[in-house]
Amino acid sequence: MNTSWVDTSLDLNHSSARPLRLETPKKEQPNGNLIVFGKRLSVKEETGALAEELSRVNAENKKLTEMLSAMCESYNALQSQVMDLMSKNPEKELSPSKKRKSENNNDNNYNFGIVGNSESSSTDEDSCKKPREEVIKAKVTRVYVRTETSDGLIVKDGYQWRKYGQKVTRDNPSPRAYFRCSFAPSCPVKKKVQRSADDQSVMVATYEGEHNHLPPSQMEPASGSSHGSASLNPSGPTMSLGVTKCKPSDGGEARNSSSSKPEMDSPQVRKHLVEQMATSLTKDPNFTAALAAAISGRMFSAKSN
């Protein structure tokens, strides 16, 4: 099971849709001088400006690295909390009233709350504990989306969805919306979207199944930006901010080959996961492009002030 954390306030994909302009001055001027932001500079000034920008970019890079490591640390802390909880409450923490067949198959991690807690609780052990029930056929992915806006139960993920129901559930005052992929019935994917009971600014999107088609944004590149803001993609090939990549989820593809029985408490494994997360982020062209765009955007705003 996948669980992704996406902070829509970052909106990286959206940023990456912009043409990447790192504004590295190029020696286009025949006289050796440069026009930087409309200003003609001498070679010395250019060197100074470049050095200044370099240091600024370095500082930015350092800041981002710190943010990344902080993210990983908090993730690890949460992970260990989950492990503690799981060891204290070996299996049956669900309130009896919630025990529906499908929920037992798919959502037996609700009892651990939000943010990363749900992952790694749904392993093959669960299916072993319930030999009577069918093994999960549809891949279930849970995605957490932090959204500052209150524009309904909308989680943009690049796919088109058709809403077919809405319910107020017992354990959460905010309504839960039910979506089917608009390519249904050929595409069996369903999605449930509900605001987190703990944090109303967090949307919890639960995907069931996998798309058997490309997202419309990729099938029609020209219209891609229309779906692209706050883009997250639980099963598709596009980028989802890789916090989940730290964990041995079933949807983690090749990022963690030891997904069968991970020992999350091992410091080596943790370190390895952090490294994998960092490399998967840096390898992702979308992420690097978005990062570069964000940096250049900051440089622009700094310059204009």
Place this chain on the structure above:
DNA sequence: CGCATTTGACCAGCGC
């Protein structure tokens, strides 16, 4: 007019 969304009704699983 066609399509998507809304929303009350209905159904099925589960506990008592």
Place this chain on the structure above:
DNA sequence: GCGCTGGTCAAATGCG
């Protein structure tokens, strides 16, 4: 069997 609950259906409604 009954009540509770989550999930789905389908008629009504809205929108472009």
